[in-house]
Amino acid sequence: MSRRVEKIGQQLFSAVVVLFGLYVVAKIYVAGQFMLALACLAILAFGAFVYTSPRAYSYRYLFPGLMATLVFVIFPIVYTFAISFTNYSSRNLLTFERARQYFLEQTYMVEGGQSYAFTLHRDGRAFRVRLEDEQGAVFVSPPLALYTGPITVEANVPAAGDPPLAEPVDTKVLVGYLPNLKLVSFQLPNGQLVSLTGLHQYGAVSKLYKANADGSLTNQQDKSVLTPNMKTGFFETSSGEQMIPGFTVEVGLSQYAKIFSDVSFSQPFFRIFVWTVIFAGLTVLFTFSVGVVLAVLMEWDALRGRAFYQTMFFIPYTVPAFISILIFKGLFNQNTGEINQILEMLVGIHPSWFSTPFLAKSMLLIVNTWLGFPYMMVISMGMIKAIPSDLYEAAAIAGSGPLTNFFKITLPLIIKPVMPLLIASFAFNFNNVMLIALLTGGRPDFLDTKVPAGTTDLLVSFTYRIAFEDSGANFGLAAAISTVLFLMVTVLSLINMRLTKVNAQEAR
Amino acid sequence: MAIVLDKSHRWRVVLAHVLIIAFICLIMFPFLMIFSISVRPGNFASGSLIPQTISWEHWALAFGFSYQGADGVLMEPQFPVLLWLWNSVKVALLSALIGVVLSTTCAYAFARMRFMFKNSMMNGLLLIQMFPSVLALVAIYTIFDRIGGYIPWLGIESHGGLILAYTGGIAVHIWTIRGYFETIPVEIEEAAKVDGATAFQAFRYVILPMIVPILMVVFLLAFISGINEYPVASIMLKSTNNLTLAVGVKNYLYPQKYMWGDFAAAAILSGLPITVVFLLAQKWMISGLTAGSVKG
Numbered sequence: 001m002s003r004r005v006e007k008i009g010q011q012l013f014s015a016v017v018v019l020f021g022l023y024v025v026a027k028i029y030v031a032g033q034f035m036l037a038l039a040c041l042a043i044l045a046f047g048a049f050v051y052t053s054p055r056a057y058s059y060r061y062l063f064p065g066l067m068a069t070l071v072f073v074i075f076p077i078v079y080t081f082a083i084s085f086t087n088y089s090s091r092n093l094l095t096f097e098r099a100r101q102y103f104l105e106q107t108y109m110v111e112g113g114q115s116y117a118f119t120l121h122r123d124g125r126a127f128r129v130r131l132e133d134e135q136g137a138v139f140v141s142p143p144l145a146l147y148t149g150p151i152t153v154e155a156n157v158p159a160a161g162d163p164p165l166a167e168p169v170d171t172k173v174l175v176g177y178l179p180n181l182k183l184v185s186f187q188l189p190n191g192q193l194v195s196l197t198g199l200h201q202y203g204a205v206s207k208l209y210k211a212n213a214d215g216s217l218t219n220q221q222d223k224s225v226l227t228p229n230m231k232t233g234f235f236e237t238s239s240g241e242q243m244i245p246g247f248t249v250e251v252g253l254s255q256y257a258k259i260f261s262d263v264s265f266s267q268p269f270f271r272i273f274v275w276t277v278i279f280a281g282l283t284v285l286f287t288f289s290v291g292v293v294l295a296v297l298m299e300w301d302a303l304r305g306r307a308f309y310q311t312m313f314f315i316p317y318t319v320p321a322f323i324s325i326l327i328f329k330g331l332f333n334q335n336t337g338e339i340n341q342i343l344e345m346l347v348g349i350h351p352s353w354f355s356t357p358f359l360a361k362s363m364l365l366i367v368n369t370w371l372g373f374p375y376m377m378v379i380s381m382g383m384i385k386a387i388p389s390d391l392y393e394a395a396a397i398a399g400s401g402p403l404t405n406f407f408k409i410t411l412p413l414i415i416k417p418v419m420p421l422l423i424a425s426f427a428f429n430f431n432n433v434m435l436i437a438l439l440t441g442g443r444p445d446f447l448d449t450k451v452p453a454g455t456t457d458l459l460v461s462f463t464y465r466i467a468f469e470d471s472g473a474n475f476g477l478a479a480a481i482s483t484v485l486f487l488m489v490t491v492l493s494l495i496n497m498r499l500t501k502v503n504a505q506e507a508r
Numbered sequence: 509m510a511i512v513l514d515k516s517h518r519w520r521v522v523l524a525h526v527l528i529i530a531f532i533c534l535i536m537f538p539f540l541m542i543f544s545i546s547v548r549p550g551n552f553a554s555g556s557l558i559p560q561t562i563s564w565e566h567w568a569l570a571f572g573f574s575y576q577g578a579d580g581v582l583m584e585p586q587f588p589v590l591l592w593l594w595n596s597v598k599v600a601l602l603s604a605l606i607g608v609v610l611s612t613t614c615a616y617a618f619a620r621m622r623f624m625f626k627n628s629m630m631n632g633l634l635l636i637q638m639f640p641s642v643l644a645l646v647a648i649y650t651i652f653d654r655i656g657g658y659i660p661w662l663g664i665e666s667h668g669g670l671i672l673a674y675t676g677g678i679a680v681h682i683w684t685i686r687g688y689f690e691t692i693p694v695e696i697e698e699a700a701k702v703d704g705a706t707a708f709q710a711f712r713y714v715i716l717p718m719i720v721p722i723l724m725v726v727f728l729l730a731f732i733s734g735i736n737e738y739p740v741a742s743i744m745l746k747s748t749n750n751l752t753l754a755v756g757v758k759n760y761l762y763p764q765k766y767m768w769g770d771f772a773a774a775a776i777l778s779g780l781p782i783t784v785v786f787l788l789a790q791k792w793m794i795s796g797l798t799a800g801s802v803k804g
Contacts, residue, residue: 066614468645
């Protein structure tokens with residue numbers, strides 16, 4: 001009995017899931033995202049197949065994880081590639097259709113046209129606008145929500161039986177709604193279009209652009225013609241002047257060409273690349289050196305209180321990094337920072353950590369070593385434990401000291417298994433945008449580059465600045481640099497997999 | 509170890525202790541300093557490690573109370589630190605939960621079952637777990653910006669969107685859990701099947717209870733990375749009340765408005781609970797760090 005109930009429950013549940021899925025797909029389709037709707041439908045169909053067909057049994061287990069990986073990891077990566085072939089940026093943000101729509105909605109004031117006094121009246125939660133022209137004719141709008149985008153609505157002569165309007169709102173309320181009113185145009189019964197022209201006034205306007213059959217737009221005021229240029233992503237005048245807003249178009253490889261051949265980009269790009277490699281390499285070197293020395297000490301039986309020491313050493317790893325980094329940012333502050341106060345007291349120097357490139361780089365490495373050595377210590381300890389102790393006994397008989405032990409036994413034996421982890425750490429620090437963003441923000445900047453680029457910027461933080469801090473918000477270029485970085489990480493990752501595999505085979 | 513000890517041995521031990529303690533002092537210096545700064549009056553005052561006068565103004569402000577200074581000036585708290593902490597914990601908990609739920613069965617299939625494309629899928633998984641989400645930042649921003657146009661609670665400036673974005677860490681989880689499954693002998697499931705359990709029952713009632721420890725580890729690691737995540741949160745969240753701790757606390761240290769003392773109190777207040785959780789879970793974390801990475 002309970003089995004049957006369970007089965008019916010399962011079927012009901014699947015039916016609900018499928019129906020909900022179809023509803024979502026329909027919604028996406030209605031929203032105009034055809035490709036996305038298709039993709040969702042494919043996932044839904046695949047899911048339905050997997051959970052009903054006995055042949056796809058193991059995929060029932062795989063499905064949640066695989067779909068999540070596909071949607072949340074692979075899709076963003078592919079999308080990044082796709083963006084890198086476009087000119088997507090704050091100037092070319094809209095789709096072609098939306099950009100065209102924008103131009104077609106522009107209006108201009110008709111010279112010598114009527115002007116209309118207007119008042120705003122509450123109608124429940126909505127508002128109605130009352131317009132009165134110079135001859136005293138009155139027009140009233142339907143109730144408006146006043147928070148949607150640009151719209152055109154009809155305003156008509158009120159009929160005799162209509163309920164009277166509420167008292168007009170006072171000026172203070174009116175001023176608050178002006179930005180919304182600016183977006184609303186009214187079409188009067190005679191076809192005249194009116195838009196907001198002053199605090200208490202609407203004026204006769206007409207559409208600035210008229211669409212032509214060939215896709216170009218004619219300016220009704222000065223009769224100039226705007227032609228959409230599908231190469232640059234702008235509507236252009238006959239003299240080639242680009243009108244804002246532009247739209248997003250495919251630009252092929254030109255973003256990549258910019259990185260590698262346009263001197264104003266390639267020069268900072270390569271400088272930053274070199275520093276990125278140095279930064280990641282030195283970070284791995286320093287953290288591993290400190291970590292492995294501590295690990296050796298922590299595995300030394302003669303030392304008492306190791307558990308306590310180990311906990312203390314682990315603390316930098318347990319404090320959230322964004323807090324430690326900011327603590328260091330304050331401590332390194334040139335004028336009020338405690339580190340400079342101590343240095344002043346002890347040796348009388350006052351280094352400017354944030355404005356000298358070399359010092360800023362040193363500071364980053366100091367902080368990152370502090371942040372990263374506990375991890376290296378922990379993984380080295382595991383590997384040192386695995387070294388058979390008779391090796392050290394034999395060495396002791398041969399009379400070797402601790403240094404010889406370390407360099408001839410410990411290090412050679414752990415370097416191989418630890419190598420994949422070192423490469424992973426290299427890859428992580430190669431992309432350590434948090435450290436840079438919170439500590440230096442990439443500054444001090446290069447003085448001789450056209451694009452904002454910092455001496456302490458890593459390639460990722462450089463990308464981050466291009467996309468999210470620079471006013472141009474050049475997403476296309478940022479995506480192109482990201483793609484190059486993806487390739488670099490892939491190479492590192494492949495090397496890593498190769499090494500891991502070799503290690504695993506030797507262990508057998 | 510049966511090693512004959514020479515005379516220098518004792519001195520080496522002493523030297524090691526001295527060096528270790530000196531090193532601990534060095535790495536603890538920032539924390540001691542920040543504590544002392546948090547009880548110093550004012551935001552610019554400098555002083556010794558042990559403050560001469562103790563003032564709780566920064567702490568009061570960090571807890572969200574206003575504070576009346578000695579000169580009668582009323583100070584209002586600048587930032588909702590506790591709210592940020594709550595936002596962080598909420599986002600990290602939910603994203604860690606989603607991550608574990610989605611990855612467990614998948615990891616089981618990779619460890620135990622045979623299916624088409626298994627090897628290439630595993631290699632692909634290994635490859636993409638190396639990709640940090642910062643590299644896809646532009647795409648993530650665009651995707652959530654577009655989604656937000658239709659579903660506001662999943663768009664930019666929403667915690668729902670951020671939680672979904674964090675689900676991208678799932679490849680690592682699958683890999684870690686899979687490694688643990690391989691340490692469990694297959695005979696256990698076979699025994700369950702002999703007793704009449706279906707494949708799913710063997711997984712659900714026999715194997716799942718056995719892997720709770722690694723699920724805890726993965727949950728914890730995912731929680732930590734959720735709390736610590738900065739780049740994605742910094743592009744998705746903008747308004748003050750919405751921020752997570754990682755993007756919020758930096759607002760204390762803008763050069764134009766430098767609130768060093770207030771920052772110190774806020775940093776301890778928000779960082780301490782997280783640190784305590786991490787320290788308590790230290791053992792698990794270490795096992796997770798080594799388990800996930802070494803088994804390839």
